[in-house]
Amino acid sequence: DTGVSQNPRHKITKRGQNVTFRCDPISEHNRLYWYRQTLGQGPEFLTYFQNEAQLEKSRLLSDRFSAERPKGSFSTLEIQRTEQGDSAMYLCASSPPDGNTIYFGEGSWLTVV
Amino acid sequence: SQQGEEDPQALSIQEGENATMNCSYKTSINNLQWYRQNSGRGLVHLILIRSNEREKHSGRLRVTLDTSKKSSSLLITASRAADTASYFCATKSNQFYFGTGTSLTVIP
Numbered sequence A: 001d002t003g004v005s006q007n008p009r010h011k012i013t014k015r016g017q018n019v020t021f022r023c024d025p026i027s028e029h030n031r032l033y034w035y036r037q038t039l040g041q042g043p044e045f046l047t048y049f050q051n052e053a054q055l056e057k058s059r060l061l062s063d064r065f066s067a068e069r070p071k072g073s074f075s076t077l078e079i080q081r082t083e084q085g086d087s088a089m090y091l092c093a094s095s096p097p098d099g100n101t102i103y104f105g106e107g108s109w110l111t112v113v
Numbered sequence B: 001s002q003q004g005e006e007d008p009q010a011l012s013i014q015e016g017e018n019a020t021m022n023c024s025y026k027t028s029i030n031n032l033q034w035y036r037q038n039s040g041r042g043l044v045h046l047i048l049i050r051s052n053e054r055e056k057h058s059g060r061l062r063v064t065l066d067t068s069k070k071s072s073s074l075l076i077t078a079s080r081a082a083d084t085a086s087y088f089c090a091t092k093s094n095q096f097y098f099g100t101g102t103s104l105t106v107i108p
Helices: none
Strands: A005-007 A011-014 A019-024 A031-037 A044-050 A055-056 A063-068 A075-079 A089-097 A108-112 B005-007 B008-012 B019-024 B031-037 B041-049 B055-058 B059-067 B070-076 B085-092 B094-097 B102-107
Touching: A005 A089, A005 B070, A011 A019, A019 A108, A031 A075, A044 A063, A044 B094, A075 A089, B005 B085, B008 B019, B019 B102, B031 B059, B031 B070, B041 B055, B041 B059, B041 B070, B070 B085
Parallel strands: A011 A108, B008 B102
Antiparallel strands: A005 A019, A019 A075, A031 A044, A031 A089, A044 A055, A063 A075, A089 A108, B005 B019, B019 B070, B031 B041, B031 B085, B055 B059, B059 B070, B085 B094, B085 B102
């Protein structure tokens, strides 16, 4: 499978716990994006990387959220001290250097109880 | 905030009919894209139209773009039950912004 891979696909956690999601982009895609999506809404931009550099962060990305892409390949999105409002699907996407089209993974569902 | 807004929010049609969805956006764009999302799944790219194009076809899909009105439409002809999904437009300036989506239900 050469698509964007995300894991875990589902995560249930207690409020206050930390969670980490991983994204493996399509090979040779130098851009990687994280989005959040809640029911009935479109994906909301969180952040994106070009290679290992984090070029833009949304104001939605509070201090409890951190994303990394240390070697310019896979990326992790960590949420610290989770809150019920963090419950959502977290989508990762990648794009090739021309950047005209992004390709999504299947998403990681987070439920905070 | 999201730049794109789709209209209608929900659309229900009979199999075989055509479905038209509209998207309005706010700022200048390099291109506009349409994506499809089945329930609980990731988004799948359908078609891209560049800012200097007015119309584009791909199979049963027809996309138009009017940059003067900052709007685009997606037409799905001869709809099938398998077309049931949410459809999003996305605009790219520095990065991609998505609309709120149109939920399409095709009744067999």
